[in-house]
Amino acid sequence: MLTVRAPATSANLGSGFDVFGVALESPADVIRVERASETRITVTGAGSQYIPEDPDQNTVGAVADALDAPAHIKIDKGVRPSSGLGSSAASAAGAALALNALYARGLSREELVPIAAEGEALVSGEAHADNVAPSLLGGFTIVTDDGVTQVDSEIPVVACLPETSVSTRDARGVVPDSAPLEDVVDTVGNAATLTVGMTRNDPVLVGRGMNDAIVTPQRTALIDGYEQVREAALEAGATGVTVSGAGPGILAVCRERDQRAIAGSMVDAFDGVGIESRAYQTRVGEGARLYRD
Numbered sequence: 549m550l551t552v553r554a555p556a557t558s559a560n561l562g563s564g565f566d567v568f569g570v571a572l573e574s575p576a577d578v579i580r581v582e583r584a585s586e587t588r589i590t591v592t593g594a595g596s597q598y599i600p601e602d603p604d605q606n607t608v609g610a611v612a613d614a615l616d617a618p619a620h621i622k623i624d625k626g627v628r629p630s631s632g633l634g635s636s637a638a639s640a641a642g643a644a645l646a647l648n649a650l651y652a653r654g655l656s657r658e659e660l661v662p663i664a665a666e667g668e669a670l671v672s673g674e675a676h677a678d679n680v681a682p683s684l685l686g687g688f689t690i691v692t693d694d695g696v697t698q699v700d701s702e703i704p705v706v707a708c709l710p711e712t713s714v715s716t717r718d719a720r721g722v723v724p725d726s727a728p729l730e731d732v733v734d735t736v737g738n739a740a741t742l743t744v745g746m747t748r749n750d751p752v753l754v755g756r757g758m759n760d761a762i763v764t765p766q767r768t769a770l771i772d773g774y775e776q777v778r779e780a781a782l783e784a785g786a787t788g789v790t791v792s793g794a795g796p797g798i799l800a801v802c803r804e805r806d807q808r809a810i811a812g813s814m815v816d817a818f819d820g821v822g823i824e825s826r827a828y829q830t831r832v833g834e835g836a837r838l839y840r841d
């Protein structure tokens with residue numbers, strides 16, 4: 549039996565649609581695997597009632613297929629599905645690391661990224677790797693067609709998840725097909741600023757680089773209370789606020805000293821529009837961790 553703790557992730561960070569992602573210290577999924585002649589999956593924990601155990605419909609089933617590694621796989625969900633914290637990706641990344649070790653496939657974490665992304669293709673229609681990459685590698689990741697670039701970072705964040713849910717597949721449906729050149733120019737500048745901020749562990753630069761005029765405005769329309777929560781977080785000291793992944797979670801970047809006040813202000817602002825929510829006070833952290841029982 550092998551166990552992996554695979555962290556939640558926040559993708560896009562505004563200016564890096566389908567490119568940027570960060571691993572979070574918490575929450576996380578725990579995946580346990582045991583060799584078997586055919587794959588069987590059980591799911592417990594946060595939102596498990598919405599997650600299919602059929603291997604053809606679960607992201608970890610796609611990973612077991614891709615690695616030709618049948619197993620009994622137990623998933624204990626810490627990351628709630630369809631909340632914008634890469635829930636399906638955490639399971640896929642955790643399963644990829646665990647099954648690679650269980651069957652001694654010898655693949656590196658970088659080589660496991662496209663395999664784990666097969667799970668994302670199953671649930672959202674596209675094998676976007678911006679959640680599985682940070683869940684496997686940790687820190688801040690940049691995914692392009694040429695591969696993944698990773699840098700460690702410890703930026704403090706607050707991820708506030710409303711009780712509502714948005715499917716990534718639906719939220720991908722509102723992404724525009726093209727954008728005006730001036731918006732592209734702005735976004736490139738912001739993405740570059742954010743990248744420098746991550747390498748310097750500078751929450752002010754990261755926050756400044758999160759603005760995006762192309763994808764985020766389309767998605768905020770799907771999130772009740774987004775503007776109120778964003779305003780509240782900025783007033784409490786957040787250096788940047790954006791949609792976490794495809795939403796409805798909202799991510800605030802901040803200095804550590806402001807984290808608690810920001811978390812409270814975001815929950816209160818959701819409350820003000822009649823929506824319950826939970827705020828994780830966390831930071832950018834390490835990738836999936838393997839334990840041999």
Ligand SMILES: Nc1ncnc2c1ncn2[C@@H]1O[C@H](COP(=O)(O)OP(=O)(O)O)[C@@H](O)[C@H]1O
Binds near residue numbers: 599608629671715
């Ligand atoms: N192991 C898994 N963990 C979470 N969700 C899964 C898993 N396998 C399949 N799913 C399905 O994926 C969908 C959630 O994925 P998605 O909409 O991309 O949100 P998230 O950002 O939480 O991954 C749900 O329909 C859920 O049933």
Ligand SMILES: N[C@@H](CCOP(=O)(O)O)C(=O)O
Binds near residue numbers: 565679792
């Ligand atoms: N780049 C993807 C990221 C989806 O993240 P999730 O945590 O909502 O699954 C997108 O924006 O569609």
